[in-house]
Amino acid sequence: MEKQFTEHLKKINGYNEAISLLYWDFRTGAPKKGADLRSETIGILSSEVFQLSTSNEFGELISSLESKKDELDSVMRRSVEEARKDYDLSKKVPPEEYKNYVVLQAKAESVWEDAKAASDFSMFQPYLEELVASTKKMIGYWGEKNGSPYNTLLDQYEPGMTTEVLDDVFGKLRDRIVPLVKQIQDSQAKPETDFLFKQFPKDAQREFSNKILEQLGYDFEAGRLDETVHPFMIGINRHDVRITTKYDEKDFRTAVFGTIHECGHALYEQNFGEELSGMPVEDGASMGIHESQSLFFENFVGRNELFWKNNYELLKTHAPEQFSGVELDDYYRAINESKPSLIRIEADELTYALHIMIRYELEKGLFNGEVQVSDLPKLWNEKYEEYLGIRPANDAEGVLQDVHWAGASFGYFPSYALGYIYAAQLKNAMMKDVPNFDELLEAGQVAPIREWLTKHVHQHGAMKKPLEILQDATGEGLNAEHLASYLEDKYTRIYQL
Amino acid sequence: MEKQFTEHLKKINGYNEAISLLYWDFRTGAPKKGADLRSETIGILSSEVFQLSTSNEFGELISSLESKKDELDSVMRRSVEEARKDYDLSKKVPPEEYKNYVVLQAKAESVWEDAKAASDFSMFQPYLEELVASTKKMIGYWGEKNGSPYNTLLDQYEPGMTTEVLDDVFGKLRDRIVPLVKQIQDSQAKPETDFLFKQFPKDAQREFSNKILEQLGYDFEAGRLDETVHPFMIGINRHDVRITTKYDEKDFRTAVFGTIHECGHALYEQNFGEELSGMPVEDGASMGIHESQSLFFENFVGRNELFWKNNYELLKTHAPEQFSGVELDDYYRAINESKPSLIRIEADELTYALHIMIRYELEKGLFNGEVQVSDLPKLWNEKYEEYLGIRPANDAEGVLQDVHWAGASFGYFPSYALGYIYAAQLKNAMMKDVPNFDELLEAGQVAPIREWLTKHVHQHGAMKKPLEILQDATGEGLNAEHLASYLEDKYTRIYQL
Numbered sequence: 001m002e003k004q005f006t007e008h009l010k011k012i013n014g015y016n017e018a019i020s021l022l023y024w025d026f027r028t029g030a031p032k033k034g035a036d037l038r039s040e041t042i043g044i045l046s047s048e049v050f051q052l053s054t055s056n057e058f059g060e061l062i063s064s065l066e067s068k069k070d071e072l073d074s075v076m077r078r079s080v081e082e083a084r085k086d087y088d089l090s091k092k093v094p095p096e097e098y099k100n101y102v103v104l105q106a107k108a109e110s111v112w113e114d115a116k117a118a119s120d121f122s123m124f125q126p127y128l129e130e131l132v133a134s135t136k137k138m139i140g141y142w143g144e145k146n147g148s149p150y151n152t153l154l155d156q157y158e159p160g161m162t163t164e165v166l167d168d169v170f171g172k173l174r175d176r177i178v179p180l181v182k183q184i185q186d187s188q189a190k191p192e193t194d195f196l197f198k199q200f201p202k203d204a205q206r207e208f209s210n211k212i213l214e215q216l217g218y219d220f221e222a223g224r225l226d227e228t229v230h231p232f233m234i235g236i237n238r239h240d241v242r243i244t245t246k247y248d249e250k251d252f253r254t255a256v257f258g259t260i261h262e263c264g265h266a267l268y269e270q271n272f273g274e275e276l277s278g279m280p281v282e283d284g285a286s287m288g289i290h291e292s293q294s295l296f297f298e299n300f301v302g303r304n305e306l307f308w309k310n311n312y313e314l315l316k317t318h319a320p321e322q323f324s325g326v327e328l329d330d331y332y333r334a335i336n337e338s339k340p341s342l343i344r345i346e347a348d349e350l351t352y353a354l355h356i357m358i359r360y361e362l363e364k365g366l367f368n369g370e371v372q373v374s375d376l377p378k379l380w381n382e383k384y385e386e387y388l389g390i391r392p393a394n395d396a397e398g399v400l401q402d403v404h405w406a407g408a409s410f411g412y413f414p415s416y417a418l419g420y421i422y423a424a425q426l427k428n429a430m431m432k433d434v435p436n437f438d439e440l441l442e443a444g445q446v447a448p449i450r451e452w453l454t455k456h457v458h459q460h461g462a463m464k465k466p467l468e469i470l471q472d473a474t475g476e477g478l479n480a481e482h483l484a485s486y487l488e489d490k491y492t493r494i495y496q497l
Numbered sequence: 498m499e500k501q502f503t504e505h506l507k508k509i510n511g512y513n514e515a516i517s518l519l520y521w522d523f524r525t526g527a528p529k530k531g532a533d534l535r536s537e538t539i540g541i542l543s544s545e546v547f548q549l550s551t552s553n554e555f556g557e558l559i560s561s562l563e564s565k566k567d568e569l570d571s572v573m574r575r576s577v578e579e580a581r582k583d584y585d586l587s588k589k590v591p592p593e594e595y596k597n598y599v600v601l602q603a604k605a606e607s608v609w610e611d612a613k614a615a616s617d618f619s620m621f622q623p624y625l626e627e628l629v630a631s632t633k634k635m636i637g638y639w640g641e642k643n644g645s646p647y648n649t650l651l652d653q654y655e656p657g658m659t660t661e662v663l664d665d666v667f668g669k670l671r672d673r674i675v676p677l678v679k680q681i682q683d684s685q686a687k688p689e690t691d692f693l694f695k696q697f698p699k700d701a702q703r704e705f706s707n708k709i710l711e712q713l714g715y716d717f718e719a720g721r722l723d724e725t726v727h728p729f730m731i732g733i734n735r736h737d738v739r740i741t742t743k744y745d746e747k748d749f750r751t752a753v754f755g756t757i758h759e760c761g762h763a764l765y766e767q768n769f770g771e772e773l774s775g776m777p778v779e780d781g782a783s784m785g786i787h788e789s790q791s792l793f794f795e796n797f798v799g800r801n802e803l804f805w806k807n808n809y810e811l812l813k814t815h816a817p818e819q820f821s822g823v824e825l826d827d828y829y830r831a832i833n834e835s836k837p838s839l840i841r842i843e844a845d846e847l848t849y850a851l852h853i854m855i856r857y858e859l860e861k862g863l864f865n866g867e868v869q870v871s872d873l874p875k876l877w878n879e880k881y882e883e884y885l886g887i888r889p890a891n892d893a894e895g896v897l898q899d900v901h902w903a904g905a906s907f908g909y910f911p912s913y914a915l916g917y918i919y920a921a922q923l924k925n926a927m928m929k930d931v932p933n934f935d936e937l938l939e940a941g942q943v944a945p946i947r948e949w950l951t952k953h954v955h956q957h958g959a960m961k962k963p964l965e966i967l968q969d970a971t972g973e974g975l976n977a978e979h980l981a982s983y984l985e986d987k988y989t990r991i992y993q994l
Contacts, residue, residue, distance in 0.1 A: 014541035017534070018515040025518055033719040034737030037514065041734070044511035222530040237538070240531030 001068075002076060005061045005083075006278065008052070013237075013278055015049045020236045028226040028244060054090045062087055075275055078463050082280035089156075092141045101134050105408050112406035119396035121377045124406070129373045131408050132366055139367075150367035153411030157287040158418060159465050163364055166414055169421060169480040170357050176484035177354060178387060180491055184338050184350070185389065189496040191333035195326050200252040204318040209245060209259040211314065216297065217450045218243070218263050219270050231258050233265035233294075238277060241269045252319070253335060257298055264297030265290060267450060271458035285457075286466040287412065291419025292426060293457065299349050299420075300427045301449070305332045306442040333494050340388035342397045350487055351388060356417035358383040359402070363410050422470060424483035426453070429474035498565075499573060502558045502580075503775060505549070510734075510775055512546045517733045525723040525741060551587045559584055572772055575960050579777040586653075589638045598631050602905050609903035616893035618874045621903070626870045628905050629863055636864075647864035650908030654784040655915060656962050660861055663911055666918060666977040667854050673981035674851060675884060677988055681835050681847070682886065686993040688830035692823050697749040701815040706742060706756040708811065713794065714947045715740070715760050716767050728755045730762035730791075735774055738766045749816070750832060754799055761794030762787060764947060768955035783963040784909065786954065788916025789923060793950070796846050796917075797924045802829045803939040830991050837885035839894045847984055848885060853914035855880040856899070860907050919967060921980035923950070926971035 022042050030038060052058065065072065065080045072080065093101075108127040115124035136149060145152040146162045154161045210225060219241075228244040235241045243262040248254040268290060276282040284290035301307055305328075308315075312331060316323045323331065338348045344355035362379060365371030371379065380399040385391045392398030404412060430452050431437055440448055456473035464472065471477060491497065519539050527535060549555065562569065562577045569577065590598075605624040612621035633646060642649040643659045651658045707722060716738075725741040732738045740759040745751040765787060773779040781787035798804055805812075809828060813820045820828065835845045841852040859876060862868025868876065877896040882888045889895030901909060927949050928934055937945055953970035961969065968974060988994065 010537070011541055014538040017538045018519060018542060021518055021522055022515060025522070029721060030733075031717065031719050031721055031737050031739075033716070034734050037734040037736060040507070041511040041514045044508055045515060219530070220528065222528050224526060224528055236527075237531050237534040239534060240528050 001061065001064050002072070005065060005076075005080075008058055008061060009083075009278055009280070012049055012052050015045050015052070017237045019045050019049070020234055024226075024234050024236065024242060024244075027228045027230075027232070050090070053086065058083075059087060059091070075279055075281060075463065078281050079279040082283075082462060086280070089142060092143070093138060094141075097137075097141075101138065101408070104130060104134060105406065108406040108408075109403060112400065112403060116396050116400040119394040119400065121395040121399055124400065125373055128376075128405060131405065132373060132410075135408055135410055136367070148368055150364050150411065153363075153367065154414065155411075157412050157415050159286060160467055161288075161414070161418070163368075165478060166360065166418075169478050170353075170360065170414075170417065173353055173417075173421070173480040173484055174357055174387070176480075177350060177487065180488060180497075181338070181340060181351060181354070181388065183497050184491060184495050185340075187495040187497060189494075191337050191494070192330060193334045193337050195322060196253065196334055197250050198319075198322040199249055200319045200322055202247040202249055205247045205249075205252055205255045208315060208318040209255055212256070212260060212311070213243070213263055215311075215444055216260070216263050216267070216301070216446050218266055222270055223266055225259065231262055233262040233269070235269045238272070238282065241266045257302055257335075260302035261294045261298040264294035267297070267453070268293040268458050271450075271454040272461045273459040273463075276461045276463070281462040283462045285460065285462050285464060285469050287415035288418035288422060289457065289466045289469055291415055292422035293419075293453065295420050296423040296426060296453065300423060301441065301446070303336055303349060304441060305329075306438050308332055308335075309442050310444045336490070336494050338491060338495075340390050342384065342390060342392050343401060350491055353417045353420055353483075354387045356413050358387060359413040360417070363413065367410065418478075421478065421480050421483050422466075424486050425470060425474045425476070425479060426457070427486070428482040429456075498558065498561050499569070502562060502573075502577075505555055505558060506775055506777070509546055509549050512542050512549070514734045516542050516546070517731055521723075521731050521733060521739060521741075524725045524727075524729070547587070550583065555580075556584060556588070572776055572778060572960065575778050576776040579780075579959060583777070586639060589640070590635060591638075594634075594638075598635065598905070601627060601631060602903065605903040605905075606900060609897065609900060613893050613897040616891040616897070618892040618896055621897065622870055625873075625902060628902065629870060629907075632905055632907055633864065645865055647861050647908065650860075650864065651911065652908075654909050654912050656783060657964055658785075658911070658915070660865075662975060663857065663915075666975055667850075667857065667911075667914065670850060670914075670918070670977040670981055671854055671884065673977075674847060674984065677985060677994075678835070678837060678848060678851070678885065680994050681988060681992050682837070684992040684994060686991075688834050688991070689827060690831045690834050692819060693750065693831055694747050695816075695819040696746055697816045697819055699744040699746055702744045702746075702749055702752045705812060705815045706752055709753070709757060709808070710740070710760055712808075712941055713757070713760050713764070713798070713943050715763055719767055720763060722756065728759055730759040730766070732766045735769070735779065738763045749819075754795055754832075757799035758791045758795040761791035764794070764950070765790040765955050768947075768951040769958045770956040770960075773958045773960070778959040780959045782954075782957065782959050782961060782966050784912035785915035785919060786963045786966055788912055789919035790916075790950065790954065792917050793920040793923060797920060798938065798943070798946070800833055800846060801938060803935050805829055805832075806939050807941040833987070833991050835988060835992075837887050839881065839887060839889050840898060847988055850914045850917055850980075851884045853910050855884060856910040857914070860910065864907065915975075918975065918977050918980050919963075921983050922967060922971045922973070922976060923954070924983070925979040926953075 019042060022038060022045070026035070026038055026042075062080060062083050065076070066084065069077060069080070090098075104127070108124075108131055111127050112124050115121065135153070139149045139152045142152060145155045146160075148163065151162045154163070154166070206225075206227075213225060214220070222239045223241045223243060225243045225245060227247060229246060231244045231246050233241070233243050243259065243266050245255050245259045245262065268284060272282050308328060308331065312323075312328050326334075336349065338350040340351055341347055344352070347355050358380065361383065362371060362376060365379075366373065366376075377395055377399045381391050384398070404410075430449070434440070434448050434452055437449065440446070457469055460469060467477065516539060519535060519542070523532070523535055523539075559577060559580050562573070563581065566574060566577070587595075601624070605621075605628055608624050609621050612618065632650070636646045636649045639649060642652045643657075645660065648659045651660070651663070703722075703724075710722060711717070719736045720738045720740060722740045722742065725743060728741045728743050730738070730740050740756065740763050742752050742756045742759065765781060769779050805825060805828065809820075809825050823831075833846065835847040837848055838844055841849070844852050855877065858880065859868060859873060862876075863870065863873075874892055874896045878888050881895070901907075927946070931937070931945055931949055934946060937943065954966055957966060964974065
């Protein structure tokens with residue numbers, strides 16, 4: 001029975017590998033005239049995966065393994081649990097309705113594009129209303145979890161997470177960040193940043209990015225770095241975990257920090273335990289835990305002064321003119337400039353979480369009945385004013401800036417901020433086992449740091465729930481204190497507050 | 498019924514697109530640690546395609562379309578014929594035996610590799626004997642065609658081709674080439690070639706290759722150029738036809754002529770008629786016709802003096818030192834040096850066909866009972882002595898040099914030489930419609946040349962049989978005279994014979 005189960009999974013994995021590669025290729029250089037046929041092909045294989053994942057045969061395999069749960073080893077037992085969860089989620093919705101839901105998303109994404117271009121929320125509003133209504137209906141099929149519709153959504157990305165927990169930690173974090181943002185605005189010690197925006201040729205950026213990836217321990221024999229428009233990490237198969245990046249010749253930070261971020265995701269997947277091979281638990285524990293790995297590397301490593309003590313000279317050899325006469329400290333302060341912005345994806349370390357909280361509060365309201373879709377533009381702008389002190393001039397800059405809602409990805413945003421909180425907690429716990437963290441980073445010896453993460457996070461894949469990983473690694477539950485202190489320390493020094 | 502047929506094909510095409518991309522990726526940069534899982538995935542999808550292609554449902558669709566043949570349009574009618582041919586070929590062999598046959602090939606390929614490395618034919622001999630025996634058994638299942646076992650194999654690559662025809666044209670061609678090869682060996686006017694082998698950086702080669710592809714009319718919006726070890730052209734989908742090449746920094750000819758060669762294949766597939774979309778006739782008419790397109794561009798365009806009159810200065814800008822002081826005429830003579838060699842894949846225009854004939858004669862003997870596998874090394878060496886005047890020092894240089902036989906690709910080699918003969922015939926016919934061929938080439942205006950090929954060859958795909966294409970385009974049957982005259986003219990001038 002176990003053999004049939006793994007054989008079935010092997011087939012699903014094969015299809016998924018093909019789909020991942022078709023997608024990766026699409027995003028990294030497939031010729032544009034082939035796009036229509038390519039989309040059709042992805043559709044054909046995806047519907048095959050859906051059929052394999054929802055077949056009665058597979059359901060029976062799951063059931064019979066459940067009936068002898070106690071005889072299964074831990075990997076198989078957790079895999080059966082995961083398989084059951086996904087199977088039920090897919091089976092509970094009538095196929096026809098699920099199809100309509102997917103079609104609605106595709107339509108809404110294209111309307112969102114037009115609405116954003118026209119900066120007109122009213123074009124998008126009826127679609128968003130329908131998406132919210134349809135998602136509520138889906139929640140009805142799935143069965144409400146943890147006491148509220150929005151908690152049901154949270155649980156899909158962050159198993160066990162609830163608004164009660166989030167309200168608490170986000171609230172505490174906000175109370176620490178918002179005053180800091182105001183202090184920074186009033187600070188006289190603002191960093192000079194002009195030199196960041198000089199011409200930095202793409203080839204030199206690529207070369208530097210590759211060297212940094214090597215330093216961080218990214219395995220190039222099990223991955224590769226390519227160029228794309230919207231960067232992502234993708235696991236094609238267990239030993240083929242690819243990174244993509246974007247080279248902006250007028251702002252090298254996009255590629256450098258983007259590559260380090262995606263590298264964090266990739267190190268997670270390159271270091272899943274061998275014993276998870278081919279099983280449903282060979283996956284991140286949650287969106288938030290995945291994001292904790294990318295943000296750990298992007299911020300705690302990549303934006304760390306000691307990392308640049310080791311790498312600034314190397315950077316200079318790739319763009320000698322750009323940084324000529326710029327001291328390390330000035331460089332460090334420049335790349336850590338904090339400035340309230342309207343755009344989440346360009347936000348700095350300090351303000352990033354505020355962007356996420358705004359979306360979280362609005363989403364929660366939408367699903368728990370306190371917010372109407374029609375109120376969103378007004379509420380959005382008010383919250384930006386309140387948290388960040390700036391106000392979008394129009395819908396495109398405001399409520400229409402992200403595609404996520406058009407794709408019905410409700411409940412996903414909080415993971416971005418959660419990942420950041422997790423990362424700070426992991427960093428704090430790591431300091432006990434790796435007390436020479438600073439010296440290692442300054443010497444470019446990242447291995448012990450990465451190995452700690454592999455031991456406490458990577459290798460477990462989805463064998464543990466996110467909060468279990470956190471508890472086992474740090475000895476505590478979700479706690480925003482570490483992130484808040486880190487940000488206060490860092491920005492107090494940079495802005496001489 | 499037609500709709501179900503095309504829907505079924507759409508699914509097969511989707512799987513094939515995924516397989517092609519997985520293969521392309523494998524050969525152009527997939528990380529090596531992912532190789533095992535990648536092979537498994539290709540295996541999973543391939544067996545799915547096999548099942549779809551041999552299903553009873555598909556067989557019934559073909560039968561019912563055959564029963565109303567007269568109501569079908571020409572594309573559908575030819576497609577049903579092609580589908581029937583492939584279906585029968587697959588269905589006639591008991592699945593278990595076919596599987597063993599494929600396993601034997603995989604095993605033989607790996608033994609061949611070892612045998613070649615050890616330069617020891619005796620290691621490979623038992624496998625080759627089994628391959629020949631198994632292939633004869635397959636012929637038994639498929640049913641002998643055109644009166645002999647070997648003709649059955651020829652027909653699979655070159656529909657309608659027989660040893661009677663090949664013996665005749667190959668004989669005539671050999672009688673013209675062999676004396677020429679001897680004359681060249683005695684010539685005192687040998688070109689200087691040292692400058693060909695200077696350092697030519699990869700990036701500059703890539704840039705030049707891209708410019709040449711553009712000039713030849715390769716559509717970069719429906720394809721791309723990448724690097725690989727053994728170059729190939731691959732149609733991923735109808736609007737995504739990719740070329741690969743290899744950059745040897747000590748011999749730029751590998752990339753330049755290799756790229757032009759693959760471009761010829763790609764122009765064929767980029768210019769299939771729109772009306773063939775998604776049908777089995779959206780394919781080359783035969784291996785030989787496909788090769789005629791690559792060889793037309795490689796030799797009649799790429800090794801043409803007038804092509805270089807237009808492009809030599811451009812080449813020089815990419816490697817100024819290498820060609821400094823080298824006159825166009827000396828360059829032209831150098832790239833057309835003819836010298837008997839032991840290695841087919843490095844052979845020049847003149848001697849290439851002789852390599853093919855040797856393999857053809859041996860294969861024919863194997864399948865028509867006149868040659869034993871154990872005789873091959875001796876016969877191989879004797880024929881090289883006779884046709885090319887040189888003798889391999891060992892099996893690795895001789896009978897073991899090609900992988901084809903290990904993969905049971907018997908009957909495939911002749912297509913290489915046939916393609917060359919077709920190309921010369923097409924060139925001759927083209928001169929009547931495009932009398933200013935020389936001026937066009939010298940001016941870099943390749944469009945009218947390519948369009949003639951599209952009109953007479955490309956657009957038809959597999960709607961016509963190879964000899965039909967030849968007859969319709971040139972007004973004659975297979976005829977080696979044009980190739981022989983071309984070679985005599987060209988080499989008489991180059992070597993001042």
